[in-house]
Amino acid sequence: MSAHSSEVKVFVRTRPTACFAQDLIEYLPDKQTVNVRHRRESRKGVVNNQMSSWSFKLDGVMHNMSQEEVYQSVAHSVVLRALEGYNGTIMCFGQTGAGKTYTMTGATESYQQRGIIPRALQEVFYEVEQRVDHTFSVFLSFLEIYNETLVDLLASIKRGRAVQGGALTIVEDPGGGVSVKGLTLHPVHNEEEAFNLLFEGEMNRIIGEHALNKNSSRSHCIFTIHIESRSRTLSDAPYVTSKLNLVDLAGSERLSKTGSEGQVQREALYINRSLSFLEQAIIALTDRRREHVPFRQSKLTHSLKDSLGGNCNTVLVANIYGEAAQIEETLSTLRFATRMKCVRTQPSINEHIDPALQVRRLQKEIQLLKQELSLHDTLANRAVVPNESLSDRQVDEIKSQVQRYLAGTLDEITIVSIRQIQEMFTQFKKAVEQEQKVKEQLSQKYSLVEKSENTVGSVGEVESGFGLGLAAPSQKHTQASSPNKSKGKKIKENKGGTVNQSETDALTPNCDSPPCKFEAFEDFKLGRGSEINRILKENKGVLLERMDQLHKLTQAINSCKRDIDHMSSELQLCREQRQSQGQFVGEKGEPVLEEAELILLVGLREKKDQYRQSYEELLSTKAEVRYCQHLVDQCRIRLLTEFESWYNESFLLPEEVQTIFSEGGPIRPGLIPVDKALNLVSQTLLAEGPSAVSFYNAHNRTVQRVRNTQ
Numbered sequence: 001m002s003a004h005s006s007e008v009k010v011f012v013r014t015r016p017t018a019c020f021a022q023d024l025i026e027y028l029p030d031k032q033t034v035n036v037r038h039r040r041e042s043r044k045g046v047v048n049n050q051m052s053s054w055s056f057k058l059d060g061v062m063h064n065m066s067q068e069e070v071y072q073s074v075a076h077s078v079v080l081r082a083l084e085g086y087n088g089t090i091m092c093f094g095q096t097g098a099g100k101t102y103t104m105t106g107a108t109e110s111y112q113q114r115g116i117i118p119r120a121l122q123e124v125f126y127e128v129e130q131r132v133d134h135t136f137s138v139f140l141s142f143l144e145i146y147n148e149t150l151v152d153l154l155a156s157i158k159r160g161r162a163v164q165g166g167a168l169t170i171v172e173d174p175g176g177g178v179s180v181k182g183l184t185l186h187p188v189h190n191e192e193e194a195f196n197l198l199f200e201g202e203m204n205r206i207i208g209e210h211a212l213n214k215n216s217s218r219s220h221c222i223f224t225i226h227i228e229s230r231s232r233t234l235s236d237a238p239y240v241t242s243k244l245n246l247v248d249l250a251g252s253e254r255l256s257k258t259g260s261e262g263q264v265q266r267e268a269l270y271i272n273r274s275l276s277f278l279e280q281a282i283i284a285l286t287d288r289r290r291e292h293v294p295f296r297q298s299k300l301t302h303s304l305k306d307s308l309g310g311n312c313n314t315v316l317v318a319n320i321y322g323e324a325a326q327i328e329e330t331l332s333t334l335r336f337a338t339r340m341k342c343v344r345t346q347p348s349i350n351e352h353i354d355p356a357l358q359v360r361r362l363q364k365e366i367q368l369l370k371q372e373l374s375l376h377d378t379l380a381n382r383a384v385v386p387n388e389s390l391s392d393r394q395v396d397e398i399k400s401q402v403q404r405y406l407a408g409t410l411d412e413i414t415i416v417s418i419r420q421i422q423e424m425f426t427q428f429k430k431a432v433e434q435e436q437k438v439k440e441q442l443s444q445k446y447s448l449v450e451k452s453e454n455t456v457g458s459v460g461e462v463e464s465g466f467g468l469g470l471a472a473p474s475q476k477h478t479q480a481s482s483p484n485k486s487k488g489k490k491i492k493e494n495k496g497g498t499v500n501q502s503e504t505d506a507l508t509p510n511c512d513s514p515p516c517k518f519e520a521f522e523d524f525k526l527g528r529g530s531e532i533n534r535i536l537k538e539n540k541g542v543l544l545e546r547m548d549q550l551h552k553l554t555q556a557i558n559s560c561k562r563d564i565d566h567m568s569s570e571l572q573l574c575r576e577q578r579q580s581q582g583q584f585v586g587e588k589g590e591p592v593l594e595e596a597e598l599i600l601l602v603g604l605r606e607k608k609d610q611y612r613q614s615y616e617e618l619l620s621t622k623a624e625v626r627y628c629q630h631l632v633d634q635c636r637i638r639l640l641t642e643f644e645s646w647y648n649e650s651f652l653l654p655e656e657v658q659t660i661f662s663e664g665g666p667i668r669p670g671l672i673p674v675d676k677a678l679n680l681v682s683q684t685l686l687a688e689g690p691s692a693v694s695f696y697n698a699h700n701r702t703v704q705r706v707r708n709t710q
């Protein structure tokens, strides 16, 4: 509920006296202004007869006003707003004997002179009776703060329920409110019950002896009316709660003036300290720049935290004793009152929604929305879209659709509902995860091949640019099959198995000199390319094996599917027969299936399980086949590329360039494209000078000679 900011309302009330200091205190006709004249305080013993005057403007001055008039001015609107769900606080502040208790509680022996609390209780119950469209629950609590100790003034009454048990402690609610843990709350149904509690609490108040006033109370008292109201007519309307704090503060006189000693002096110390903390809190509240307000310094400020700075309609009554002897206390009380007037609160209704009611309301709304959806479907001439959550059977169906779609046996999936789309995504995700898992398993399985790839890296042929997941020829093989060695050799039979068509297609037979590529390729596979060729064959073998497995699985699944179809139609037949002959029932009237139908049902379930398992296996085998195919392709590319380089290197480069590529030369032979290689060679030769060519030629010839003689 949005809150608007509101000032604390402040009133002054004077205790009637025959010696009213007319020459010092003046009430202006606007009934809001008090002017006070007072001699300035003497400093360092120097008598100062100079008079000073102060003017205080408040919300109302209550001089010679009856208890009823005071109630109407101060409390009436706060009480009515509490019945609507706003928190309220009315506080009486002032020196001892100034009439705080008289204003708040009144004279308990005189009905006419009853104060704000009894009148507020009467008004609450009067309103409860009037407002027939609401039910009200009213609870009372009575807290006393005596020498920084919390006392439950109604603890002696057994009926109450405590806001959590244990010692009394002030706790802050998450919403910013404050409550007293352990304080008893007493339900009351009429004003008489309420008065009983008030008087019981009053009796329990600690009364201290005091030089100024024998019956003066030496403690702060907070009488709270807790109200809860629910609508009788609107069952799902939110309910409201409120707290009306009626606070009678202890007297604020100066210690020196009390002339008391012992316990009473200690009491006065506590009172002064807590009132001074109250004043500090008020000063902090009125200072917009202050972020921290020291509410926790005393029990009083802490318990009034939400009344002073919270969502509350707050009213202060500043009680003054208008005699000349009390003029300093009067001034101090009026200063406090003026400060308090600057405090702003944010009154707002405490609205709550019953959780059970909220659930019912939301269910109703869902129902309405569903109806509206089906109405839309009808108007748009669409089949009614199911909005319920999916059953296991529906989820299975979607899963099967997704699997068929991925396998390519289903062209498209018809969109039916949002839930179906969501489930479809879930199934797609599962399929991807499954494939990922298989891939991981496979890469572990083929780790040997991947390791060989690292060997390629270590050879240092970075320029080759072939980051393939394949084995590379080992150093040994490279040495054994130097280009010159294979040159002119007879082509040997390929014992290593079949060559893929694409491998031979890539080689245009060219039988001029240099040698025919087709024959050279066969030669290459036996020599320098033997290791990569071996891996290629190995991978092809695995691929064939997986393809064979896939073929068998497909056949098994198809046969299983045929069985399922057959059993389903038999089962359907059984059901149709049963429907025409009537349902067979057991002793207790429960439906009993025919034996044949039961066997079919069990068999069908088993077949479906078998189908599901085989299907999962099929998916993972398909993934394996794809992976193996990928490996074979990569191997093949590698084989061809290396062959090309080897061929160029062996037969197409001039002899001097071959020298540079030869073992011990400045450029490593291998997988560099021939144009790039030639470019590099010319750069090297140029860099080293023309004599380098003949140098390398000579060196190469020598190496060659040595090899041939070996």
Ligand SMILES: Nc1ncnc2c1ncn2[C@@H]1O[C@H](COP(=O)(O)OP(=O)(O)OP(=O)(O)O)[C@@H](O)[C@H]1O
Pocket: 014, 015, 016, 094, 095, 096, 097, 098, 099, 100, 101, 102, 103, 107, 213, 215, 216, 217, 218, 249, 250, 251, 252, 319
């Ligand atoms: N407006 C009033 N009309 C008639 N009598 C009053 C009025 N105000 C105070 N009195 C009387 O003055 C006396 C002191 O008043 P009260 O006990 O209310 O003072 P107090 O401020 O509550 O003092 P303390 O701080 O000790 O609690 C009481 O006997 C009370 O009846």
